[in-house]
Amino acid sequence: MNRVAPGIWQGDAQAAASLLPPGTIDLIYLDPPFGTGRLRQGPAGAYGDQWRGALSQVGWLTECCRRLWPALRQGGTLWLHLDAHSVHHMRLALDQLWADGTCRNEVVWCYNGGGVPKRDFPRKHDLLLRYVKGENWTFHMPRRPYKANTQAIGRHSTRARQVTIDLERGTPETDWWTDIPTVTGWSGERLGYPTQKPLALLSRLIAATSNRGDLVADLFMGSGTTLVAAASLGRRYFGVDSSPAACDLAAARLALWQGAAWDWSPP
Ligand SMILES: C[S@@+](CC[C@H](N)C(=O)[O-])C[C@H]1O[C@@H](n2cnc3c(N)ncnc32)[C@H](O)[C@@H]1O
Numbered sequence: 001m002n003r004v005a006p007g008i009w010q011g012d013a014q015a016a017a018s019l020l021p022p023g024t025i026d027l028i029y030l031d032p033p034f035g036t037g038r039l040r041q042g043p044a045g046a047y048g049d050q051w052r053g054a055l056s057q058v059g060w061l062t063e064c065c066r067r068l069w070p071a072l073r074q075g076g077t078l079w080l081h082l083d084a085h086s087v088h089h090m091r092l093a094l095d096q097l098w099a100d101g102t103c104r105n106e107v108v109w110c111y112n113g114g115g116v117p118k119r120d121f122p123r124k125h126d127l128l129l130r131y132v133k134g135e136n137w138t139f140h141m142p143r144r145p146y147k148a149n150t151q152a153i154g155r156h157s158t159r160a161r162q163v164t165i166d167l168e169r170g171t172p173e174t175d176w177w178t179d180i181p182t183v184t185g186w187s188g189e190r191l192g193y194p195t196q197k198p199l200a201l202l203s204r205l206i207a208a209t210s211n212r213g214d215l216v217a218d219l220f221m222g223s224g225t226t227l228v229a230a231a232s233l234g235r236r237y238f239g240v241d242s243s244p245a246a247c248d249l250a251a252a253r254l255a256l257w258q259g260a261a262w263d264w265s266p267p
Pocket residue numbers: 011012013014031032033046047193194195196197198219220221222223224225226240241242243246
């Protein structure tokens with residue numbers, strides 16, 4: 001493990017997971033390579049998605065999660081971001097692994113853009129498994145504005161079909177998200193790191209499943225999106241990536257937020 005900047009470490013996720021002190025992290029977000037067997041590259045870095053198919057990935061990733069779980073505090077949340085390559089295998093593996101862990105949601109993140117196959121429906125969604133530890137988990141319901149026809153009712157609060165709606169607070173967000181675009185070539189936040197995730201996605205899940213001052217960790221941090229979202233929401237952050245280019249990019253992104261770093265040292 002090499003310290004690149006406060007809260008930012010270059011190294012292997014499994015190795016880092018074994019070293020973290022028990023019960024310290026409030027929210028863990030994992031966005032590992034999805035098991036595509038492809039080299040992912042962009043102008044700001046590259047990484048090998050070395051697993052060829054779900055089965056070769058599942059053993060490694062399950063072991064990583066097994067080592068990491070003790071570091072999550074009681075009531076904490078672990079998000080695992082995958083797609084159809086391996087999410088179903090991982091769901092089965094993790095449900096068996098964690099006696100005190102429950103999968104509370106499978107959030108479907110829907111998007112557009114990118115390639116279109118000729119003989120299949122275009123695959124345009126990722127799946128995010130939300131596991132909580134114990135019974136007393138953190139959750140703040142995200143809300144979005146009601147549709148125009150609901151707002152046209154013109155009352156602040158009404159009751160229709162036994163459902164109370166509060167026009168000012170908005171309607172609760174569901175478990176399928178269609179309002180967050182991917183980071184494309186023309187996105188203002190694009191840094192050129194392959195498979196960079198949008199800040200809006202990380203901000204939503206961090207705001208919903210952690211509190212101000214909590215510690216947020218990402219062991220496949222890439223360009224550091226999770227860490228930036230955490231710092232800007234008043235959380236502390238900690239990140240690991242095996243790629244030196246990713247760590248340098250994340251460190252540059254986090255330079256303004258070093259006060260929020262969790263400056264841990266391995267034992
Ligand atoms: C899907 S990308 C993460 C992208 C990131 N969420 C972002 O917004 O930029 C996966 C990352 O996992 C890293 N990675 C691959 N194998 C790893 C390992 N064994 N330990 C730690 N990081 C690893 C890659 O270098 C890559 O940056």
